Amino acid sequence: MQSCVIIGAGIAGLTAARQLVQQGWTVTVLDKGRGLGGRLATRRLAGGRADHGAQVIRATTAAFSDWLTSADEQTALMEWPVDPVGAGWVGRDGMNRVAKQLATELTIETEQTVVSVQTDEMGWRIETNSGQLFRGDALLCTIPAPQALTLFVDKSNLLGPTDQHVLQTILYEPCLAVLVALNRASQIPKPGGLWLDRPDINWVADNLQKGISPDVPTVTILASTAFSRTYLDGDLNAVGQQLLEQLTDWLPAETITSVQVHRWRYSQVAQAHPDPYWRADTSLPFLFGGDGFGGIAPHDPHLNVERAFLSGQSMADWLLTHPL
């Protein structure tokens, strides 16, 4: 039986895993997070829920659209008519639900940060921060390229100059995300998700109107790229207050009961590699994928999840069509 280790339980890693398992492979997905889903991230906040990573998903290809439709039939998704982009998909109780839907029946090891990758006579040998060893005939890496460079270049010498160059060309924007809980509904106009043309704020989403936090009103605010770059390593509480002061019409200070600020060093792709994956120049199969790979509209922020999904599919297709 063929085996594969996948680094990263985001949509790319989960999609590849699912496809390989369906074809009889033994697959282990490793993720450093406490839960799965990566940037398909939903947090609990004062008894409510808020998406602090991906906000809305769109599909431009039949492959992704078909999967979204099947997930919808299993009640994992619902449509949200966000202005001005038009209707998009969201997880029924938060975006993390999309990842959970993909993860059904997969072997996923969470809280396992990969710290070392080597090969020996038995194949790939992957070590995590807990000291555990994982083995596979093939290796897929779906973590953001700058993190992959740290893991595979700074901490090992597995990659040649061309492989390194490919990873270096993939660029990400940072994003500061502010989540707030309220003691009454926000004043954010319908449909509750708005792109803002403001210097400091890109996006505001009312998670009550979105339908994922029916009992406690919560709001997600995404800072602009310029603001996020400036304050990425600053005091997160101060950052939260600075953004909330600009939204008092919709979020009066006396209605806010709880605030959390999340720092995404790698949020959305600014520059992607044109192909849906990259095969490293190693003797055993080793592919890089994720949202940093693929030609679909790299500048449309609502197509990142689709790009990651298609990358995962393409990596699995490659393994399935190249016998080990």
Ligand SMILES: Cc1cc2nc3c(=O)[nH]c(=O)nc-3n(C[C@H](O)[C@H](O)[C@H](O)COP(=O)(O)OP(=O)(O)OC[C@H]3O[C@@H](n4cnc5c(N)ncnc54)[C@H](O)[C@@H]3O)c2cc1C
């Ligand atoms: C604030 C924000 C808003 C966004 N809005 C949208 C949107 O509206 N629409 C859209 O389409 N996209 C959006 N995106 C982008 C979208 O979320 C991502 O493109 C997509 O989820 C990426 O999936 P992935 O599988 O490629 O990577 P990830 O989801 O990042 O998965 C990679 C996984 O690797 C794990 N990992 C990293 N290093 C290690 C290690 N050493 N060992 C083990 N595990 C490791 C991480 O924990 C993570 O779970 C947004 C992102 C952010 C942050």
